[in-house]
Amino acid sequence: MNAPTVRDVALRAGVSPMTASRALQLSSKVAADTRARVFAAAAELGYRPNELARNLRLGRSTGLIGLVVTNLANPFYSQVALGIEAVAREHGLKVILGNTAEDVERERRLVEEFALRRIDGLIVVPAGGDHSHLALQKLGVPVVLAARPPSNLAADCVLVDDFGGAREATMRLITGGRRRAGFLGLPAAAWTGSERFRGFCVALNEAGIAVDERYVRRGQRTIEDAEKACRELLALVEPPDALFCANSRNTLGAFRAIRATGADVELAGFDDFELADVLGVPLILVAYDPEELGREAARLLIGRLDAKSGAAESPPRRLVVPTTIRTYGGTPSR
Amino acid sequence: MNAPTVRDVALRAGVSPMTASRALQLSSKVAADTRARVFAAAAELGYRPNELARNLRLGRSTGLIGLVVTNLANPFYSQVALGIEAVAREHGLKVILGNTAEDVERERRLVEEFALRRIDGLIVVPAGGDHSHLALQKLGVPVVLAARPPSNLAADCVLVDDFGGAREATMRLITGGRRRAGFLGLPAAAWTGSERFRGFCVALNEAGIAVDERYVRRGQRTIEDAEKACRELLALVEPPDALFCANSRNTLGAFRAIRATGADVELAGFDDFELADVLGVPLILVAYDPEELGREAARLLIGRLDAKSGAAESPPRRLVVPTTIRTYGGTPSR
């Protein structure tokens, strides 16, 4: 019950394995009736060429690109994956998937295993701060980072305009008349966290407003944390009259706190989310297209694959996916 | 700049390729100092064994399981993928990913390509109604369907308790005092759609209530469609006083229509979703664990892989993932 090989097909068709191989490849250098016989035999046997052997022989690559993400259950990353898969498909590549659950050690192992499998390229949403273990370029495997810039690594990357989006959203808070803007953010160590905080600060400074450290809370990881942090801000003697939240978890936590206390705080945040329009609160959200981020990452990678035969290595590239501001009204649609 | 092979390592270590190979495999039948030399050489060269060649030689499988889903951007399927990846990882398998965008032709091609790549097994969320093109079992590749049962195909599958969940939620509407329940559903062709409708009907019948066809609308594919359909129901001379929605899109559309009209309609639906608790409307939702569904599918597949060397084929298995009812209050948390 072993899978049939070209030999089996050739035998059945009464030709040499070579002829069978050629016929199957639609090579023109084979007689029409011979080809027909070979195809018939292949069909009867249910023959499938063994891609492994073929690739080995042809010295070709696997046509596999490794994708390593921190959390596939996060719709953001699954959309990134979707974009990558789409572009990969256009180029005849397949995606092999790994989830790290934000565990750097798992990431390291995954990348190692992918390398052994001879992936053609690697796209990573890195978990940790140091990326030296992702250096597959030495093996001739290009690497692209998604959503976070490389550190200790020369690799292309695609980023979101964290700074610009945060700045713009914060500006809107200010032009809306608010003067005491607070910040609910990620751990400072996270790159996106610091960029978004920088955007927040710059927007305030441009408006001649100093950043008030009392209004800055960081490191909330869950909606509950964020709600708690926001309540603390609202309980200050002179509470903030506006908040910029660095991600949707913080935005949602803030929303809960604000709705519960009935405070007059204008809310802005990074990341758009479903149902933002029905919360019944005015909302300024920074939106972007994760799928496009994935597509760009894949394009970058494929560019490297195509260029590999070509000239010298070009320096690492850095692409930025733009953000847009979405505003939602506070009145439920009637 | 070609990747180094065992030969290169052997040359450098001053041994034969065979000895190098053995040393690298940690075979005991090699002198300690020889092994050390081989390892040193391998390290200096940055040697990586070529999995392709190794697998070819060993006649082994690729250790790849194909995952084909209809829409990776759907959080449901990405969670399924996460569950599959987790179990696959435990068993040293990797997941190769394909997205069909609900296109049966693409699904057919993807499965074909996966088969050529000699995947060990296949998990599919099938797009269409007929699954005969998924019959890889003839090639010795087990197939597991996720979320939908096989038709024209002998394959294992893991389903959600569509019927039970719908029945239970509908019962809750009735015990809540409602008598005129409507149904907002999927196209009847969709298996989940018909099962959920069946659950709805049975619950009504058990309560001695006849299904009123005026209150049944199907085939809504977007939230907007669902809202429109719901508005039509609410505009009837004797509108329904309760609604069961077959998926979250319908639930959200119904929510919008109900909130906009202020109608007194109790709402139930299949699929839990983020923010369900802040909508300010009482909600009865059927929840389940997509990740668990993925894990079960992977376990089923791996069971087949393990059993392949063993006895005769056992008949197709069908697993059902349970649902739970979640109720959300109508009063915003204060």
Added chain:
DNA sequence: CTGTTAGCGCATTCAT
């Protein structure tokens, strides 16, 4: 047009 030879990188045999 078709067959023969050879080898991709590795590891199982059988030698030594």
Added chain:
DNA sequence: ATGAATGCGCTAACAG
């Protein structure tokens, strides 16, 4: 403990 020969399945290169 090590090495030589051999072949996994496939296909370029060179015959014929």
